[in-house]
Amino acid sequence: MKGLILVGGYGTRLRPLTLSLPKPLVEFGNRPMILHQIEALANAGCTDIVLAVNYKPEVMVGALKQYEKEYGVNITFSVEEEPLGTAGPLKLAEKILTKDDTPIFVLNSDVICEYPLTDLLKFHTDHGGEATIVATKVDEPSKYGVIVHDRDVPNLIERFVEKPVEFVGNRINAGIYVLNPSVIDLIEMRPTSIEHETFPILVENKKLFSFDLPGYWMDVGQPKDFLSGMCLYLSALTKKNSPLLTSTSEDYINGGNVLIDKSAKIGKGCKIGPNVVIGPNCIIGDGVRIQRSTILKNSQIKDHAWVKSTIVGWNSTVGKWARLEGVTVLGEDVTVKDEVYVNGGKVLPHKSIKDNVETPQIIM
Amino acid sequence: MISKAVVMVGGGSRGTRFRPLALDQAKIMFPIAGKPLLAHTIDAILTVPTIKEILLIGFYDASVISDLILDFNTQLKFSGRDCTLKYLKEFKALGTAGGLYHFREEILRGNPDGFLVIHGDIVCSFPLQDMIRVYETKVREAEKIDALLFGVKLSNYDLFVALNGSEQSSFGTIASQDDGKVVHYVEKPESKISDVINGGIYIFNESLFRRLSHAKISKITIANDNTNFEFVDEDVISMEKDILHNIPDFGKTYVYQYKGFWKAIKTPSDALWANELYLERIAQDKSVVANKMLQKPSINIKPPVLIHPSATVNYENGTKIGPYVSIGRNCVVGAGTRISNSIILDGCEVGENSIILNSIISLNCKIGNWSRIEGTGINLISINDIVKRNGPTKIKKVLNADNSRVIGIKDSGNICILGSGTHINDDLYVLNSFILPNKSIKDDVRYEIVM
Numbered sequence: 001m002k003g004l005i006l007v008g009g010y011g012t013r014l015r016p017l018t019l020s021l022p023k024p025l026v027e028f029g030n031r032p033m034i035l036h037q038i039e040a041l042a043n044a045g046c047t048d049i050v051l052a053v054n055y056k057p058e059v060m061v062g063a064l065k066q067y068e069k070e071y072g073v074n075i076t077f078s079v080e081e082e083p084l085g086t087a088g089p090l091k092l093a094e095k096i097l098t099k100d101d102t103p104i105f106v107l108n109s110d111v112i113c114e115y116p117l118t119d120l121l122k123f124h125t126d127h128g129g130e131a132t133i134v135a136t137k138v139d140e141p142s143k144y145g146v147i148v149h150d151r152d153v154p155n156l157i158e159r160f161v162e163k164p165v166e167f168v169g170n171r172i173n174a175g176i177y178v179l180n181p182s183v184i185d186l187i188e189m190r191p192t193s194i195e196h197e198t199f200p201i202l203v204e205n206k207k208l209f210s211f212d213l214p215g216y217w218m219d220v221g222q223p224k225d226f227l228s229g230m231c232l233y234l235s236a237l238t239k240k241n242s243p244l245l246t247s248t249s250e251d252y253i254n255g256g257n258v259l260i261d262k263s264a265k266i267g268k269g270c271k272i273g274p275n276v277v278i279g280p281n282c283i284i285g286d287g288v289r290i291q292r293s294t295i296l297k298n299s300q301i302k303d304h305a306w307v308k309s310t311i312v313g314w315n316s317t318v319g320k321w322a323r324l325e326g327v328t329v330l331g332e333d334v335t336v337k338d339e340v341y342v343n344g345g346k347v348l349p350h351k352s353i354k355d356n357v358e359t360p361q362i363i364m
Numbered sequence: 365m366i367s368k369a370v371v372m373v374g375g376g377s378r379g380t381r382f383r384p385l386a387l388d389q390a391k392i393m394f395p396i397a398g399k400p401l402l403a404h405t406i407d408a409i410l411t412v413p414t415i416k417e418i419l420l421i422g423f424y425d426a427s428v429i430s431d432l433i434l435d436f437n438t439q440l441k442f443s444g445r446d447c448t449l450k451y452l453k454e455f456k457a458l459g460t461a462g463g464l465y466h467f468r469e470e471i472l473r474g475n476p477d478g479f480l481v482i483h484g485d486i487v488c489s490f491p492l493q494d495m496i497r498v499y500e501t502k503v504r505e506a507e508k509i510d511a512l513l514f515g516v517k518l519s520n521y522d523l524f525v526a527l528n529g530s531e532q533s534s535f536g537t538i539a540s541q542d543d544g545k546v547v548h549y550v551e552k553p554e555s556k557i558s559d560v561i562n563g564g565i566y567i568f569n570e571s572l573f574r575r576l577s578h579a580k581i582s583k584i585t586i587a588n589d590n591t592n593f594e595f596v597d598e599d600v601i602s603m604e605k606d607i608l609h610n611i612p613d614f615g616k617t618y619v620y621q622y623k624g625f626w627k628a629i630k631t632p633s634d635a636l637w638a639n640e641l642y643l644e645r646i647a648q649d650k651s652v653v654a655n656k657m658l659q660k661p662s663i664n665i666k667p668p669v670l671i672h673p674s675a676t677v678n679y680e681n682g683t684k685i686g687p688y689v690s691i692g693r694n695c696v697v698g699a700g701t702r703i704s705n706s707i708i709l710d711g712c713e714v715g716e717n718s719i720i721l722n723s724i725i726s727l728n729c730k731i732g733n734w735s736r737i738e739g740t741g742i743n744l745i746s747i748n749d750i751v752k753r754n755g756p757t758k759i760k761k762v763l764n765a766d767n768s769r770v771i772g773i774k775d776s777g778n779i780c781i782l783g784s785g786t787h788i789n790d791d792l793y794v795l796n797s798f799i800l801p802n803k804s805i806k807d808d809v810r811y812e813i814v815m
Contacts, residue, residue, distance in 0.1 A: 269681060269700065269716070271734070286681045287700035287717040289734040289791065303682050304700045304717040306734050306791070320682070321702040321719040323736050323793065339702065339719060341738065341793075356740060358795070358810075 001121075002048040002097050003041035003105040004078075005034065006086060006175075009054040013222040016331030016348045017296075017313055022057050024109055027296060028220060029233050030261055030279055035067060037107050040115030042071040046105065048096050049075045052089030087194035090179075091187045098181040106194075108175030110221035112229050113213055114236060115176075123211050124178040127155060130207035131183050133199070134176035136217040144172040145195065147210050155209045160199070171210065174217050223329045223346075227309055230294055231275045234259060254291070267303065285320070293324075302338070313349070326360060366496050366567065368476045369409045372460060372603075373402060373422035373429070373484035381630045384800045388726050388784040390428045392484050395709065396635055397642035398657050398670045398690055402429065404642065405482055406436060408490035410447065415480075419470060420451045421463035422484070461603035465576040472570060478503075483564035487638040488516070488626040489645065490565075495620045499567045502544075502618050511572065513538060513546060513608075514565035515619040516626045535628075536562035536604050544618040549611040551604045560619065562608065563626055572607075579606040632724055632798075633779045636739075639707050640688040643668040659685075666704075681716075698733070705741070715790065723780035726801070731782075732790035739779030739796055 011023025024034030041049055056077050064075045078093040097104050124132040135147050146169050150156040161168050186198050202208035218229035234257035237245050246260045255274030264278045267286035276290050279297035287304045295312045302320045310324040313331045319338035326344035335352040344360025373392050382391045392402040409418055433449045440447050452467045499512040515538045539548035539558040550557055579601050587598040611617050625641045627634055647668035659669040664679045666686035672693045681700035688705040695708055698716035706723045715733035722739030783801035795810040803814055
C-alpha cells in the first residue's frame, strides 16, 4: 500500500506560525499535523509514503527521518519545480505509486478527521470502481463543489456541481481519495487538477464512487479553522475516552476536552477548558483562565492571564492579567506584556506587545 | 483679616456632565482619594487659621450635604477650633454669583475685611494662605484693592490646546500687568489671549456687592425692556460674564499666579484625574489625616493606594493594587486581582483574577472572576512628547482620529464607569464604556453606553 500527502507550499494561510516552522510540523493536538496522516497511513498498511511539496525544508527532512523509523515506513519527498496542482504530483511520483497493483491513498495535509482508512479501503475494493472520494456533509454546500449520486447505483458519482445555487445535496469532497494505480495513467505530466480534470473522466466511465466520512472533518489551514478543528478533534478524543486527555477530575479542568502534555506545569486556582491544548514544557501560572486555545510548547502564561480562541506560538510569554481573544495568533517567541489586551492580533515572531491591540490586525 | 469663606457648591444643572455618576450621587459628594470632593475644599479652607465661618451656597437639597456639615461641625467643636459651617440653599439656581448677591447680608455679617470665594468643583493644592498673604500685601501697598483672582498659569499652552481640541478655551482667561493688576478678562476666548486662566478662587471684599448690585440692576433693566425679546432671568448672575468680564472697570483687581496642578471637575474622567493628583499629594504630605488609609508599599501595593479599613482585600496569589487607587467602605476584593488608577466606591465586590484599569466603579457593584474592566486612558506623557515635536495641530488629528470612538471625554482620555449596582458576569470585558446604574452585564461591552 502507498500513500501520497499533498503538502504544497509555504502554508502562508497559517502565518505567523508557518514563518517559524513548515506547516506539516506545526503541532495540532500536541503532534505535528503531518503525523496524524502518517500514522493513519501506516495503520492502514502503507509502506511507502510520498510527500508532495513545493519546497523541501531541511527541518522537515530531519523530522520525517525520525517518523520513518517510528512507523516503519519509507517517506519520500516529491518536490515540484513548479506547482503542479492536485493531480500533477501524482504523476511526478508515478514510479513509487505504481510500483505494485495496490491502491493509492491520497490525503490533503490541511485536513483533519478520524481517517477511517481501513474501512475506506474495504469500501473501495468492494465497489470495483477505479477511485473513491471521501465525502463529508456540510451545512452550507453552496460554498463547495457538491457531489451528486447516480439514481440507481449506490454511491456512484453522477456529477459534480461547483458552488450550487440550488440545493442538490450536501456531500462535498473531503480531500481524501483512494485511487487504483491505473488512474495515474489518466494524468498528464503538467499542472493539472484531479478534481476538475481527472475525476470527470472517471465519472464519465462510471468508475468513481464516494464514501461517507463518519465523524468530524475540518480544513485547518488557517487559524480560525485550526481552532474549530481542535475543538472537533478534542471532542472526538473525549468520545473515545482517550487516555491522552487530562482527567476532568482535576480541579482546574472546566468542561473537559483538555489535552495537556505531562511535562507542562499548571499553577493553582486555574480554570482551564473547555477545548484547550497545552504543549510540552509550558508553564501556566496561578489563576489563569484558558479556553478554546492551543498553547504551543515551551510557552509561559503568567498569573491571572485570560486566554480564549488563541494560538500561542512556541517559546512565547503572556504577561500577568493579559487578555487574549478573538483568534489571536502569537508567532514564535512573542512577549505580551503584563495587563495588555490583544484582540485578533496576528503577531509575527520575536515581537513584544506593550500596548493594547483592540481590533484584529497584523503586528509586524 | 479674612475670616469667612464661601464655597459655591452649585447644583443647578443636575450634573448632566457628571453622568452617569451623577445619577448615584451629587458631584460635590463624590469621593475622591477617600473623601467627598467638597470635603477636600473644606479641609483646605480650614488650613487658614483666621477662617471663622464657611458658608456653602448652592441649589442642592439640604439633605445632600447636611451629614457632611454635621460631621465637620462636630469635629471642629471637639478639636476646639472656632469655626462653623453653614449651608445656604438658593431658592432657585442663581448662577455662579447670584447666590453671593442673595445671601449678601449673611456674608457681610461681622464686617469681614475680605472673604474667600471658591467654586466647589475645583481641585488644586489650594495655596490659600499664600493667596491671602498676597492679598493683604496688596491692600497695604495699594490701599484700595477690589479683588484678588486665582490665576492658573498653564504650564504648556500647546498641550492644553491639543487636549482641548481647539484654540477655544473652556475657561476664563486673564491678562495682567507685571505687578499683577488685571487689565483684561475674557470668558472662553476663541483665540489666545494669555496662558493664565481663571482658577475659580477669589478674595473679595464688600466692594463686590456694589458690582453685584450694578449687575442686578442692569439685569432687571434688560428683563423689563419690552424691546428685548430674549428671556433674561433677573435673579441669575454669572460671576464670569456679569462681574469678571467688566474687570478693567472694576477698580483694582489683581491676579495671584499659580503654577501647580489644577482641574475643574466637570466629567467623571476629571474625577479620576483628581483622584490621582490628590493621592499623589496625600502620599507626599505626611501630615494629612487620611494617611491612616494610605497603604504601605509592598509586592501587592504600588503606592499611592488608599483602602478604607472596613474593606477586605485578599492579597493571596499576587493581588496587585496601585498606583492611584481608592477603595471604599466594605469592599471585598478577591485574590489575584489587579487594580490600577481607579476609584472603587463603597460596598463593591471584585472577583478573583479580575483586572480593573482606569475605571470608576460606583456603589455596590459586583464584578465576577476573570473580568476585565478597562479604560484605556490617554498617556499624557506621550501626548506631551508628540506636542513638543509637532505642535498642537498634529496631536489634534491624532486625538480626533481616536475621538471617533470616545464617549464625550476629550481632555483626559477613555475611562470605564460602572454605575451603582452594576453586575458583571465572569470572564467579561468592559472597555471604555459607561454602564448606567443597576444593569446586569452578561456580554462583553466595548465603546458603549449601556442604558
